Amino acid sequence: MERFGAKATKAAQAHSKAKMAESLKAELPVIEAEHKTVSFKFTCSRESGAAPLVLKRCSAGYGERVVLSNIDLEIHRGDKVAIVGPNGAGKSTLLKLLAGMIKPVSGEMILGHNAELRYFGQHQLEQLDGEATLYDTVAAHSASSDRTYIRNALGAFLFSGSAVDKKVKTLSGGEKSRLALATILASPGNVLLLDEPTNHLDIASIETLSESMASYAGTILFVSHDEYFISRLAARIIEVRPMRLRDFPGNLADYRYYVDKLFKEQDEAVTNKKSKSTPSANAVDEKETRIREREEKKKRDRETSKLELEIAKKEALIAEQESILNDPENALKYESLHAASEAIGALKKELDELMEKWVELGQ
Numbered sequence: 001m002e003r004f005g006a007k008a009t010k011a012a013q014a015h016s017k018a019k020m021a022e023s024l025k026a027e028l029p030v031i032e033a034e035h036k037t038v039s040f041k042f043t044c045s046r047e048s049g050a051a052p053l054v055l056k057r058c059s060a061g062y063g064e065r066v067v068l069s070n071i072d073l074e075i076h077r078g079d080k081v082a083i084v085g086p087n088g089a090g091k092s093t094l095l096k097l098l099a100g101m102i103k104p105v106s107g108e109m110i111l112g113h114n115a116e117l118r119y120f121g122q123h124q125l126e127q128l129d130g131e132a133t134l135y136d137t138v139a140a141h142s143a144s145s146d147r148t149y150i151r152n153a154l155g156a157f158l159f160s161g162s163a164v165d166k167k168v169k170t171l172s173g174g175e176k177s178r179l180a181l182a183t184i185l186a187s188p189g190n191v192l193l194l195d196e197p198t199n200h201l202d203i204a205s206i207e208t209l210s211e212s213m214a215s216y217a218g219t220i221l222f223v224s225h226d227e228y229f230i231s232r233l234a235a236r237i238i239e240v241r242p243m244r245l246r247d248f249p250g251n252l253a254d255y256r257y258y259v260d261k262l263f264k265e266q267d268e269a270v271t272n273k274k275s276k277s278t279p280s281a282n283a284v285d286e287k288e289t290r291i292r293e294r295e296e297k298k299k300r301d302r303e304t305s306k307l308e309l310e311i312a313k314k315e316a317l318i319a320e321q322e323s324i325l326n327d328p329e330n331a332l333k334y335e336s337l338h339a340a341s342e343a344i345g346a347l348k349k350e351l352d353e354l355m356e357k358w359v360e361l362g363q
């Protein structure tokens with residue numbers, strides 16, 4: 001802000017940086033305070049068979065509206081699958097189909113031997129009983145009736161003390177998500193189907209969830225737009241596009257590499273045959289381009305937020321070191337003072353580099 005405030009072209013960015021700094025400052029202590037979560041693992045029930053979920057030439061939708069058509073899919077025990085794709089493509093429909101909440105219009109959905117499914121999604125949040133307490137909600141589904149076990153499951157999602165005796169109807173949307181996840185945690189089956197589980201979650205809860213999911217021995221399929229979450233957990237990516245699926249046996253980085261390559265090839269093909277392309281082919285190309293531009297913008301936005309978080313963290317570290325320098329108690333502790341000013345020098349250099357990147361992204 002100090003550096004760019006004077007330059008007209010950068011003033012707007014400096015201003016938004018100032019606003020960002022304010023909002024981050026307001027948020028930071030909350031993150032600190034909520035960081036003390038109880039660690040608790042999703043301990044899988046008995047193992048499922050080798051293929052807990054199989055779709056054979058399956059079509060599904062709502063009444064006349066077919067969303068998924070003729071899908072073949074085999075999920076293997078232990079798969080960690082991220083389901084990605086644009087809004088409205090059918091990601092939630094796919095999960096609901098796998099969860100048995102909607103029936104296929106044609107084809108087969110085969111539930112494997114000993115598969116015990118747990119579904120998290122909007123529908124399930126709406127089903128929570130408003131009059132029940134948080135404790136009773138988890139207890140009703142828990143694999144154990146032990147009080148400490150149930151309290152730990154709640155504690156992992158930041159409900160502790162007398163909060164567990166509140167009624168569900170008093171909860172916010174984000175709190176309901178946490179409660180539903182705590183309920184699954186207390187009885188995690190061996191196949192998790194999670195539809196956008198990180199929506200409305202605070203950073204500490206996202207961390208708890210991804211930690212628990214990373215150590216889960218069962219099968220996981222989850223819909224998410226959260227890049228951190230996907231890259232941390234997924235070893236297989238299923239991309240849902242209107243009426244078709246693409247299955248990538250790899251992680252997010254592999255998937256991105258493939259998609260970039262695909263778009264590049266398409267770009268080259270478009271340039272090569274632009275003069276003779278038919279209007280309808282053009283429309284398809286334009287649509288792909290729009291999708292890509294939107295995806296690029298989203299990617300840039302995500303990178304910007306990530307950078308802003310890193311910048312805030314560096315600034316906090318610098319402030320910490322500066323407070324050591326400024327503390328009268330340290331006035332004669334030359335070694336500490338030296339170490340602090342060295343650290344500040346290094347941190348400021350890193351901060352400068354982050355700021356440069358941030359400015360570049362905003363252009």
Ligand SMILES: Nc1ncnc2c1ncn2[C@@H]1O[C@H](COP(=O)(O)OP(=O)(O)O)[C@@H](O)[C@H]1O
Binds near residue numbers: 065088091092240
């Ligand atoms: N209950 C429903 N009744 C009718 N149409 C629906 C229903 N739920 C979803 N759809 C439609 O099905 C399509 C796929 O929706 P959905 O699976 O929710 O997409 P996504 O989760 O990928 O955003 C959308 O066009 C949506 O409007």
Ligand SMILES: [Mg+2]
Binds near residue numbers: 091092093
């Ligand atoms: Mg959805």
